Amino acid sequence: MSGLYELAVSRFIKAPPERVWRAWTRHGTEWFTPRPWRTVSVDHDLRPGGRADVVMESPEGERHEYRGVVLQVETGRRLVTTSAFTEGWIPQPGDMNFVRIDTFEPEGDGTRYTARARHWSEQAMLTHRDMGFETGWGAAADQLAQVAENLTPQESAS
Numbered sequence: 001m002s003g004l005y006e007l008a009v010s011r012f013i014k015a016p017p018e019r020v021w022r023a024w025t026r027h028g029t030e031w032f033t034p035r036p037w038r039t040v041s042v043d044h045d046l047r048p049g050g051r052a053d054v055v056m057e058s059p060e061g062e063r064h065e066y067r068g069v070v071l072q073v074e075t076g077r078r079l080v081t082t083s084a085f086t087e088g089w090i091p092q093p094g095d096m097n098f099v100r101i102d103t104f105e106p107e108g109d110g111t112r113y114t115a116r117a118r119h120w121s122e123q124a125m126l127t128h129r130d131m132g133f134e135t136g137w138g139a140a141a142d143q144l145a146q147v148a149e150n151l152t153p154q155e156s157a158s
Contacts, residue, residue: 004118005119005121005122005124005125006116006117006118006125007117007129007133007134008116008117009114009115009133009141010112010114010141011113011114011141011142011144011145012107012110012111012112013112013113013144013148014109014149015110015145015148015151016106017104017105019111019148019151020104020144020148021075021076021104023144023148023151024079024102025044025046025079027151028042028044028054029042030147031143031144031147032140033054033057033140034135034137034139034140035139036059037056037058037059038056039054039055039056039057040055040063041054041055042054045070045087046073046075047070048071049069049070049087049088049089050069051069051070051087052069052070052081052082053065053067053068053086054066066083067092068081068082068084068086068100069081069086069089076104077103077104078101078103079101079102080099080101080102081099082097082098082099082100083097084097084098084099095123095124096127096128097120097124098118098120099117100115101115101116101118102114102115102116103116115140117137
């Protein structure tokens with residue numbers, strides 16, 4: 001599709017969509033950042049216009065703060081955020097802003113999880129790709145699968 005500058009990773013996760021959603025929304029510090037980096041905090045207000053903030057840290061202590069806003073929530077199925085704005089619809093400068101779309105689709109006895117990054121330009125998409133998108137987001141998706149597949153029934157329900 002012309003003009004759709006998208007990168008994506010997809011994984012089959014051996015857990016129902018509701019459990020993968022729970023892992024995504026409640027256990028972000030356990031999976032969001034590819035190791036050896038770690039996720040210091042995840043602060044999502046899951047409503048359109050709510051904040052979508054994540055703080056990541058390297059083993060050497062370098063911090064990267066992602067500040068964004070929630071655009072769409074379909075509980076258990078789809079979450080759309082962007083780094084182009086922060087909470088309160090405050091525009092953010094930068095060439096690497098994108099729209100993130102996470103989907104949780106039933107597939108057999110599990111979930112097809114897909115994370116997409118849609119960019120404003122081909123150059124931004126290529127830059128994100130060359131920064132290691134597939135490896136980094138793929139590792140995070142693998143970590144999400146591990147968390148979701150290992151949630152206890154109590155953790156899944158709370």
